[in-house]
Amino acid sequence: xxxxxxxxxxxxxxxxxxxxxxxxxxxxxxxxxxxxxxxxxxxxxxxxxxxxxxxxxxxxxxxxxxxxxxxxxxxxxxxxxxxxxxxxxxxxxxxxxxxxxxxxxxxxxxxxxxxxxxxxxxxxxxxxxxxxxxxxxxxxxxxxxxxxxxxxxxxxxxxxxxxxxxxxxxxxxxxxxxxxxxxxxxxxxxxxxxxxxxxxxxxxxxxxxxxxxxxxxxxxxxxxxxxxxxxxxxxxxxxxxxxxxxxxxxxxxxxxxxxxxxxxxxxxxxxxxxxxxxxx
Amino acid sequence: xxxxxxxxxxxxxxxxxxxxxxxxxxxxxxxxxxxxxxxxxxxxxxxxxxxxxxxxxxxxxxxxxxxxxxxxxxxxxxxxxxxxxxxxxxxxxxxxxxxxxxxxxxxxxxxxxxxxxxxxxxxxxxxxxxxxxxxxxxxxxxxxxxxxxxxxxxxxxxxxxxxxxxxxxxxxxxxxxxxxxxxxxxxxxxxxxxxxxxxxxxxxxxxxxxxxxxxxxxxxxxxxxxxxxxxxxxxxxxxxxxxxxxxxxxxxxxxxxxxxxxxxxxxxxxxxxxxxxxxx
Numbered sequence: 001x002x003x004x005x006x007x008x009x010x011x012x013x014x015x016x017x018x019x020x021x022x023x024x025x026x027x028x029x030x031x032x033x034x035x036x037x038x039x040x041x042x043x044x045x046x047x048x049x050x051x052x053x054x055x056x057x058x059x060x061x062x063x064x065x066x067x068x069x070x071x072x073x074x075x076x077x078x079x080x081x082x083x084x085x086x087x088x089x090x091x092x093x094x095x096x097x098x099x100x101x102x103x104x105x106x107x108x109x110x111x112x113x114x115x116x117x118x119x120x121x122x123x124x125x126x127x128x129x130x131x132x133x134x135x136x137x138x139x140x141x142x143x144x145x146x147x148x149x150x151x152x153x154x155x156x157x158x159x160x161x162x163x164x165x166x167x168x169x170x171x172x173x174x175x176x177x178x179x180x181x182x183x184x185x186x187x188x189x190x191x192x193x194x195x196x197x198x199x200x201x202x203x204x205x206x207x208x209x210x211x212x213x214x215x216x217x218x219x220x221x222x223x224x225x226x227x228x229x230x231x232x233x234x235x236x237x238x239x240x241x242x243x244x245x246x247x248x249x250x251x252x253x254x255x256x257x258x259x260x261x262x263x264x265x266x267x268x269x270x271x272x273x274x275x276x277x278x279x280x
Numbered sequence: 281x282x283x284x285x286x287x288x289x290x291x292x293x294x295x296x297x298x299x300x301x302x303x304x305x306x307x308x309x310x311x312x313x314x315x316x317x318x319x320x321x322x323x324x325x326x327x328x329x330x331x332x333x334x335x336x337x338x339x340x341x342x343x344x345x346x347x348x349x350x351x352x353x354x355x356x357x358x359x360x361x362x363x364x365x366x367x368x369x370x371x372x373x374x375x376x377x378x379x380x381x382x383x384x385x386x387x388x389x390x391x392x393x394x395x396x397x398x399x400x401x402x403x404x405x406x407x408x409x410x411x412x413x414x415x416x417x418x419x420x421x422x423x424x425x426x427x428x429x430x431x432x433x434x435x436x437x438x439x440x441x442x443x444x445x446x447x448x449x450x451x452x453x454x455x456x457x458x459x460x461x462x463x464x465x466x467x468x469x470x471x472x473x474x475x476x477x478x479x480x481x482x483x484x485x486x487x488x489x490x491x492x493x494x495x496x497x498x499x500x501x502x503x504x505x506x507x508x509x510x511x512x513x514x515x516x517x518x519x520x521x522x523x524x525x526x527x528x529x530x531x532x533x534x535x536x537x538x539x540x541x542x543x544x545x546x547x548x549x550x551x552x553x554x555x556x557x558x559x560x
Contacts, residue, residue: 136499136527212496219416219492242533243526246519247416253522 005056006049007184009063011071016093019086022071022189023064023094027056032123034100034279035062037087037107039129039262040149040204041197043070043189048265049180054272059100059279064090069196070189076199080106080133080207084113091121100279102126104264105236106200109133109207115221125225126275129233129261131240132218132247134211138240140204145235150197162235163262170258173266181265218247225251226278228271230259252278285336286329287464289343291351296373299366302351302469303344303374307336312403314380314559315342317367317387319409319542320429320484321477323350323469328545329460334552339380339559344370349476350469356479360386360413360487364393371401380559382406384544385516386480389413389487395501405505406555409513409541411520412498412527414491418520420484425515430477442515443542450538453546461545498527505531506558508551510539532558 004010004026014021024044025033034055038046044063055061067086068076077083087110091099101122103111108130115122131138141149148158156178164174225248229241238255245253254274256263264271284290284306294301304324305313314335318326324343335341347366348356357363367390371379381402383391388410395402411418421429428438436458444454505528509521518535525533534554536543544551 136529212499213492215495216492239526239531241526242522246521246523246526249416251519 006047006052011044011187011189014090014093016089019067019074019089020072021064021067021090021093023062023090025060025062026052027058027060029060031059032098032100032279033060033062033096034102034275035064035087035091035096037101037103037110038063038066039105039107040200041069041154041192043192045181045184045189047181048177048268049183050268051264051272054269055275058276062094062096062099065189066196068199069192076193076196078199078202078206080109080113080203083110083203084117087114088118088121097121098123100124100126102128102275103130104128105130105261106204109203112217112221115223116217119222122223124279125221125223126228126278127225127241127244128228128264128271129230129236130244131236132215132244133207134209134214135240135243136210137237138208139210140208141235149235150201152194153191163260164266165230165232165258165260166234167258170260170266174262177262177265215243215247218244219249221248223250224278226275227251227253228263228274229253229255230261230263230266231255231257232259233261235261286327286332291324291467291469294370294373296369299347299354299369300352301344301347301370301373303342303370305340305342306332307338307340309340311339312378312380312559313340313342313376314382314555315344315367315371315376317381317383317390318343318346319385319387320480321349321434321472323472325461325464325469327461328457328548329463330548331544331552334549335555338556342374342376342379345469346476348479349472356473356476358479358482358486360389360393360483363390363483364397367394368398368401377401378403380404380406382408382555383410384408385410385541386484389483392497392501395503396497399502402503404559405501405503406508406558407505407521407524408508408544408551409510409516410524411516412495412524413487414489414494415520415523416490417517418488419490420488421515429515430481432474433471443540444546445510445512445538445540446514447538450540450546454542457542457545495523495527498524499529501528503530504558506555507531507533508543508554509533509535510541510543510546511535511537512539513541515541
């Protein structure tokens with residue numbers, strides 16, 4: 001397994017609670033594996049291979065489709081709390097007793113809930129391009145972002161608009177990312193359904209209902225946490241990352257310049273280095 | 281007046297509500313003046329001359345003693361809310377209709393309350409080495425910091441311990457600061473009384489009583505806000521600055537490296553540049 005890469009790691013399946021979870025696993029076994037939770041409607045192929053391979057050079061990495069999304073069977077959840085229980089079930093199915101957990105975007109919402117309801121499972125937490133339940137600016141996306149994110153068949157242009165800063169330099173980095181994430185030719189994952197898209201956006205909106213009191217949940221996250229974000233995320237406002245850094249008791253924050261939602265795909269080498277150092 | 285410096289600006293007095301406020305005013309008149317609110321037990325001399333002169337090169341700067349502190353008459357307030365009303369009265373006494381406001385440490389608490397109860401007075405707000413009412417880690421200081429901060433006659437060593445990071449590089453910058461702030465020889469301000477020290481620490485503790493709900497006050501700060509802080513403040517935890525950046529609607533944050541509570545005295549040139557750009 002250690003010689004697999006993001007392009008070659010086969011899609012595997014694990015069955016639990018009547019759901020057949022599609023996942024891929026790569027990198028050296030034996031340590032605490034890093035489970036990575038994907039963004040809105042994303043599947044196994046939507047990670048940046050440059051990021052995943054740089055992480056898998058130092059640790060085992062597990063990628064997974066949420067139930068009802070892409071190659072995983074089952075019904076897509078319409079709340080973050082349900083998604084968290086599904087991902088906990090998945091880790092149980094794989095026999096994982098302790099994990100490091102990276103959540104990107106909606107995956108960061110799910111990761112926060114997992115850290116709160118199953119703290120013994122999670123050694124260290126990485127929250128990327130995400131924000132806190134009930135926080136200001138979290139109740140759905142700007143109209144332009146929503147239009148691009150909910151496109152029936154998202155194009156490269158949609159991804160560039162959502163993920164990268166609207167500057168020449170960031171967009172150029174985005175084009176490089178598009179080339180990398182499309183490079184796998186065999187055993188690619190399937191697109192997500194419109195039903196999973198709609199369920200996930202319900203979950204995004206439910207998570208974002210303004211609720212100042214809910215911010216106090218962050219004070220219950222017990223594990224060391226690394227927060228990564230672009231300096232101007234157009235989808236999930238950057239200020240949400242400052243808020244998490246202010247309330248999670250043991251948090252570090254790194255803000256990448258000239259970057260929007262997908263800072264980890266704009267700076268895959270730096271992000272992998274930051275994550276590897278944090279986990280090392 | 282424009283040719284005065286931090287060393288030469290005479291101490292003046294303004295009377296209102298039975299209090300004789302001691303203040304100094306320097307820099308070019310005619311624009312929006314920058315009022316600066318001092319730290320715990322600090323007087324007119326406790327600002328860094330390098331910082332004040334760099335600010336006064338571009339705008340009018342007003343320094344002031346809180347009532348009952350140093351050369352100001354009156355009773356020292358034992359809540360931040362009272363201190364805010366006192367400082368509002370002071371600006372009224374000077375006939376100031378609109379100000380920019382910089383608050384350092386407890387002065388940042390006062391500045392937040394002023395921005396909330398008298399928003400029309402304040403054009404722009406700068407919060408340095410401070411934190412939000414009720415926030416985590418705000419309920420008083422670490423024992424070692426409290427001991428140094430409450431010393432009956434604070435020495436240079438006390439200031440170095442409280443204000444600067446416990447690294448060789450930061451301490452060396454601290455020694456430079458000590459030289460600068462002691463350089464004024466004529467018309468120096470008088471030390472603060474122990475009664476004002478005790479009243480101010482009551483105010484610090486009252487402000488810091490844990491109260492998650494009180495954090496929502498930050499969402500009511502209407503003016504653009506610049507938050508400056510050291511990366512490891514030992515007195516008012518740095519995370520409080522992230523929290524303010526996450527909840528104040530129009531906030532920017534700048535974290536200085538290798539710095540503790542008095543980042544603005546460690547990096548006076550950079551801090552003045554950041555403030556002047558923000559106000560310009």
